[in-house]
Structure formats: structure tokens, C-alpha cells
Amino acid sequence: MAIQIPRGTQDILPGDVETWQWIEQKAYDLCRRYNYQEIRVPMFEHTELFLRGVGDTTDIVQKEMYTFEDRGGRSLTLRPEGTASVTRAYVSNKLYGQANQPTKLFYIGPMFRYERPQSGRMRQFVQFGVEALGSADPAIDAEVLALVMRFYEELGLKNLKLVINSLGDTDSRLAHREALVNHFKPRIHEFCNDCQDRLEKNPLRILDCKKDRDHELMGTAPSIHDYLSTESKAYFEKVQSYLTALNIPFVVDATLVRGLDYYNHTAFEVMVDGEAFGAITTLCGGGRYNGLVEEIGGPETPGIGFALSIERAIMALEAQQAKPAHNQAIDCYVVTLGEAAKDKGVELVYQLRNAGISAEKDYLDRKMKGQLKAADRLHAKWTVILGEDELAVGKVNVKNMETGEQTDVALTDLVSHMKQQVEGGNES
């Protein structure tokens, strides 16, 4: 019996993979311009990292991690997100001691969460994220927001909505926390078990609860905005004024909390509007996490970043019919007739490929007609025909498949002839 792919994972096949390559190139080029450099961290970490770095009251840690013991008895976890790992790498490799500061990093790679698979939610999914570590300047909050909005724009997405909030500094958060506990405590028995747990551990996350979202205490809960310290207010205003100066539209939503424990000050989400897209509207989330590096065992360091799902970006492109077609044409197909010509064909494609030309030939002993069909299916721009007669006189016939134009070319000149054709064609 055939073995199935694991539930919640997918193969990305030729025909689709070109979209992924295109998006990744966009991300690479954008990060080059914004001066973010790539970092690659392992697919798994010690479980302890995510308990500390994501937060043990989060759904991710409580319900969604792929945790296992290796053969040496260590508890390892497939990374459910990138920030904890990048922060761990920042500490392990003492990047805080480098001359170039802040440390501006990006990553693209798979993440793993054991969730109920549904449209736009896979157990293995790919995130593109950036992290800027070492600066508490509101200008870098604006830079990170500008980068993510620009990313979606350069992909060609429309109807984007940037939602921002401030979660304040430690003092603001403590004051707000106390107010939340006082607000929910008298009626906490009306809430779900998770929320009852959250009340003492992390009452902010009650606001994020999907089960209790319609409880009347939700709407009247104290807003963080009433508890922001003067400094936190000024910080948040400065971020907003930069966004205005950059002509990046945004809305402030005081209820935006984000699912991870480590956020403070700026928190944000990018949503996409549109009926075609159904229930999934959040494309990207992020925020500032000034306490995280210390939590992981490093020096006190401010940080801010975002993570976005490539799968969801593709879904949004599809919903908006904005996914570009990708040209998969090859340059040259070498058609051969007879055994001697076939052997020579193996040499010709080798020489063409080594000269930078994409070339293909038959490997199924197809007759001439079948080879021409194969050339057609690969959208070959030129076909090179080599039969016994041509081989005898040391020539091939080269046909431009677009114009139908044919030329006889000496075998020894084929590579330089095709190089000229291909390079000329690319310039036009």
C-alpha cells in the first residue's frame, strides 16, 4: 500500500514551487535593501527554550508543540515559531557584542504546530520573519512595519490593513494587569477553564480567548490605553507619527493583544480585507519584546520583529487573483534520430548546459514526433535536430520555435551559436 504524507503537511511541487521561489526572492531583495541579514537556526531546540521564550501559558506551548526525547534523553521541540530561536542564537553567539548594532536579522523556514489542519493552517508551515535586536528607537518599530507592508505591496496584494496597539512598558503592564484581575475576578467562574487559569498567570490573554469572546465583561474590560505611562504614550505616539510621515495607513486597536507572552510596547497585525478570503484575515503578527533576551539568558536588550506565513500570503494572492504566472520555458531541446546521433545528443546537451543554456533531450527512446511533442510541452524556445545525415556532414538544424526560422549550424559551432541566440533573446 502507498504511504501517505503526514496529516497537516504538504508537498510543494513543480508548478507551485515557482511561486514560493518568487516570494522568497522578494523577501531576500527587500531585506537586502532594508539591511536585514539572513540567519538560519536549527529545526528543533531544547524544549526549555520555548517554555521560557514563548510562554508557558500560551496555546502554542500548552497544546501545539511537537516535543520528543532524542536518543540521549534530551527533550527537544520542533520550533513552533522563530523569535525564540533567533533570540537564543543572538545570545549563544554573543551577537550583542558585534560592532554593527542594532542586529537586524531575517529568516525564512518551516515552523511546526500540532493544530487542527484547515485552510491556511498547516502543521508544517513556512514563516518569513525579521528581528531587530538592540535598539529601543521608535524609528525601528516604524522600519519593521514599513518592511512588512512593503513586502505585501511588492507581492501585489491590495486591501491590506495595518492594526497597531501599545502594550506599554513594565509599569503600564503591571497597572493594567491589576485592573484586569479586579475586573474579571468577581465573575471568573463564568469563564472557561483556560481563562480561569489565565486570571493569575496572564490575565491579558483572557482578552484573546475565542470561547469567551462574547462575554459581557469583555467589552467593558479596562483598556491598556488608560494605564500607559507617560513614556509609553510618547513612544507609541512617535511610532504613529513616523507611520504618518511614511504615508503608511494604520488603525489603532486597543484590544489587540497577540498570542505570545513576551510582547510589550508596539504590537501589530496585518490583515487582508476581502470576502473571497473567508475567515482567515490575519496575515502577519509582530511586536516589541524588550524582556525576551534577558529571559533567554542574555543581557538586557530591546527587540522587535514580525513573522508571517508564506502559505497565507499565497492564499491571499490567489483570492485576489494576483498570483503571477511563472515562465518555465527551456532554451533548447535536442532532437536526435538513430543511435549515433543520440550519443552525440548526450554530448550536445552537456556542452549547452555548461555554457549556461537550459537544454533537454529525450531519455525514453521516443521517435522524432514524440521528441518534438516533448520539446513543445517544455516550451522549448529552440529545437536542435540531429539525424544520421546531419551527423555525417557535421551539422545540426536549429529551429526558432517562435518564428519558425531554421538554420543549419556546424556541430562545432552549436554552443556559440546558441549562446548568441539565447543572450540576444533575453535582451529583446
Next chain:
Amino acid sequence: MAIQIPRGTQDILPGDVETWQWIEQKAYDLCRRYNYQEIRVPMFEHTELFLRGVGDTTDIVQKEMYTFEDRGGRSLTLRPEGTASVTRAYVSNKLYGQANQPTKLFYIGPMFRYERPQSGRMRQFVQFGVEALGSADPAIDAEVLALVMRFYEELGLKNLKLVINSLGDTDSRLAHREALVNHFKPRIHEFCNDCQDRLEKNPLRILDCKKDRDHELMGTAPSIHDYLSTESKAYFEKVQSYLTALNIPFVVDATLVRGLDYYNHTAFEVMVDGEAFGAITTLCGGGRYNGLVEEIGGPETPGIGFALSIERAIMALEAQQAKPAHNQAIDCYVVTLGEAAKDKGVELVYQLRNAGISAEKDYLDRKMKGQLKAADRLHAKWTVILGEDELAVGKVNVKNMETGEQTDVALTDLVSHMKQQVEGGNES
């Protein structure tokens, strides 16, 4: 306390990651020319796949897999190699039914083996591999060998050695198997426990044993070459004649077996010669696996491929001092003086970046001297200086850091001016 990276894994940091990006670009470009298309398969599969597709007598399956149960009780395994997964994807997605045949695929990504970490052997490592499924033409064996040799050559590696062998077809293998059992059986008690197991399960793998390599029966073991069927011999000779025609040097080694169970006909390794490289000399392994697709539950399909470790390729480049330097210079650093100029600077870098220019500014409230130093560390090609005076008259000072040449440019013209400079600079 700081959390450590898991044993046998590594962070790839800026400064090193550029080498990885460069190698990947080489692989992508080569595969484009050879008409192999990318496939991306999940990081884990049902464990059953590797038991069947790698072989349950192999070290990989017996000792090295990261196997765990997910929260639904399924046994999953982090992929220890790529061929089994790609073959599974070929079957799951019915790629054998596509019009373009053979199906020519490549992959680049992490693999996981629980081994004793040592130089060139990590628990998470990255493989580049290709698989050509659906053709039993010796020309495609030659193509795959040509591709891998070309890959290393285009990286700039020298002193490469291609070692090939034929393991024959089923009849050849059965005859050889019987001869091996007869050869070893009388004295199998002198061999290690693993070899005693292998005698009945897979006697070919005795030849691969590291513990018993010096036993006198090893040197006198029957050679597969004495048991090759006429067809197998003809196939192997054709592969060799193609390599000769392509001027690809090779040696035949009748003892080359490869660690995986599924190989038949052509098997090969690429080695690198050189004292600087120490004990690790095998860079790449591969071969033909005509029975594997059926084993996974698909139709009878011939296949051939290779896999190579990027880590080892980099080690070889380093040993040969052939690793290229990568230019990390940014185009433009915007230096600002005073609060109003700083805010304007945020806008300027945003506009420059959106116009395709890599640009950076300060986010640490550094004074002018500190900003100029930062620009220097980033090897900025131009600095743009904006103080209160310049802001008042709507101008900036642009300095070419190579020539020292300075120009005053109107703020509103900066983006177009810099675009000209950068594009002009790239052409020269």
C-alpha cells in the same frame, strides 16, 4: 542561565550565510540548465516510509533516526535523507502520470541523523540532491553524474574523484548474494554482531562494515563484476562510454556498495583528495534505485539520484582555500544631525529602499562621528549627510566614499540622484 543550542546542530550566521546562499544559487542555476525542478517535501514522514524506503538493515534506520509520536499517536520520523520522501511524493502526487517524463526533481534542505557529532557530521545537516524518475536510459545516469561533477567544478573545487560501480540487476544481485553468503558463512562467527545479522538479511552490506574491514575474507570476497548479467554489463559499459565522451574522468571500484539497501545498477561516490581535508573524503553518494517506487506503493519505475552535504562542500572549499569572499557593502548610509533631521532621515531611507537601493541609518542616537563609523563598518558606498542647516535649505550632502567626491543634492532629488549613482556604479 543561557539556553544552549542542541548538540550536533548549528546556527548559520551573517558572514557565513552568504556562502550558503551562493552555493544554493549555484545549485538552482545548474538545475535550471539541466532541467531539474525543485520539490519541497515535509521535514518529517510516517516512520514506515523510511523502514521501507531506506531499509531496515541500514545504520540510518537502526541507529540514527529521530523518531517520535505526535499528539495523535502516529509514529513520525524527521527525514534522515531525501530520496524516500521524494519517492513518496512522486507516488502520492501521481507524478508518474504527468506528460513530461522522466520526472526530474531536485531538493535542498535539512536532514536529521542522530550520530556522534564530529567534523563534517552534524545531527542536522543540509543536503542538495536530485532524482530522475521514469527512465532506464544509461544516458540519464551519465547526466546525473555530469550534474554533480559540474556542481563541484562550478564551486571551484579541485582534486575530485568520481568512483563508480555497478550493482547489477535483480538476477545479478541474487547470484552475487548467494556467492557472498557461501563465502562468509563458514567463518561468520569471526565477524561482528552486525555482520552476523547482515549475512542473511543483506550480505552485501558486510563489505561496507567499518569494524571488519581488515578481515582476510574481505579482500577475497566474490566481486559483483563476476556475476553481472549480460544486460547489466552492457548497461554499465554504456554509462562508462558516455562519461568518456563527456571527458568526465572516473574510476571503477568493484567494492563500492553504498549504505542504503535500495541501490542497483550504477552506484557512485564523489571523493575529494587532499591531506588538508583529513579523514572525511566522500562528498557525495548516489545511485540507481529501480525497485524503490514499487516498494513505496507506486508503479514499477526506474530511478537514479544523488545527495550531497552542503556542510562538506563548504569544508572542502575551506580546505582548498577556494571559498569566495562575499561583498556585503550597502549602497547608502544616511547620517543625520538633530531631531528634525533624524525624522527626515527615517523618510529618506524608506524612499531609497523602496527605489531598490540598500540604505541604512542610525537607531542608537549616535553622534555624527559614531554614525560615520557605522557607515564605514557597513562599507557604505555613499553617505548622505543631513543636518539642521541642510534641512533648512532642503538639501543633503552626498559623498562617494571611494572617490571622496561630494555633491549637494536637493532633498526632493535624492532618490533619483542615488538611483543614477548606484546603477552607474553597478555597470562599471
